[in-house]
Amino acid sequence: MAVGCKNIMDYERDGILRESDISGAMPSAARFEKGPVAVIECVQNIPCNPCVHACPFGAITVGRITDTPRLDCGKCTGCGKCVACCPGLAIFIVNKVYSADEATVSMPYEFIPVPQKGDVWAGIDRSGKAVCNARVVRVVSGEMQDGTSVITIAIPKGLAMEVRNIKRKEAD
Numbered sequence: 001m002a003v004g005c006k007n008i009m010d011y012e013r014d015g016i017l018r019e020s021d022i023s024g025a026m027p028s029a030a031r032f033e034k035g036p037v038a039v040i041e042c043v044q045n046i047p048c049n050p051c052v053h054a055c056p057f058g059a060i061t062v063g064r065i066t067d068t069p070r071l072d073c074g075k076c077t078g079c080g081k082c083v084a085c086c087p088g089l090a091i092f093i094v095n096k097v098y099s100a101d102e103a104t105v106s107m108p109y110e111f112i113p114v115p116q117k118g119d120v121w122a123g124i125d126r127s128g129k130a131v132c133n134a135r136v137v138r139v140v141s142g143e144m145q146d147g148t149s150v151i152t153i154a155i156p157k158g159l160a161m162e163v164r165n166i167k168r169k170e171a172d
């Protein structure tokens with residue numbers, strides 16, 4: 001089944017997405033049980049579609065160029081190839097079955113310094129609030145990434161749909 005965000009005009013109320021804003025883009029609980037899957041938090045009707053061309057499995061579609069994207073969760077393998085190509089930094093890969101008590105979230109990251117595998121930074125929610133420790137388990141950077149690293153963090157399972165960025169703990 002394909003999922004996708006509705007256009008959220010009142011997103012501009014304060015610039016912070018709520019879970020209710022992206023509920024239409026949520027893969028089902030059954031799909032999350034199968035392993036990593038993309039969560040596309042793209043809510044504005046901007047003319048954009050690099051995510052469509054980045055996916056080697058044809059899992060993402062955009063109807064008219066200004067429509068928000070839709071994800072066929074059955075086709076998505078969670079490979080992550082779409083993450084770095086999104087200029088809106090709107091695509092995350094969520095793995096809710098990483099371990100018994102941890103989930104992973106893979107996210108685009110365009111700040112410096114880039115964290116290293118094994119670092120423990122703060123996981124922050126969509127409002128910028130630090131909510132947990134985030135252990136970096138994978139870093140993908142390099143020329144092919146066009147300046148955007150993809151960072152995978154392990155966090156408490158219950159925060160898989162809240163943590164959407166990281167910051168150094170000494171920055172608190």
Ligand code: SF4
Pocket residue numbers: 037038054055056057058059060071075076077078079080081082083093
């Ligand atoms: S994670 Fe991979 S399979 Fe899923 S939408 Fe992105 S590129 Fe396609």
Ligand code: SF4
Pocket residue numbers: 040042048049050051052062068069085086087088089090091
């Ligand atoms: S590339 Fe990113 S911003 Fe553009 S349509 Fe896809 S998800 Fe939205």
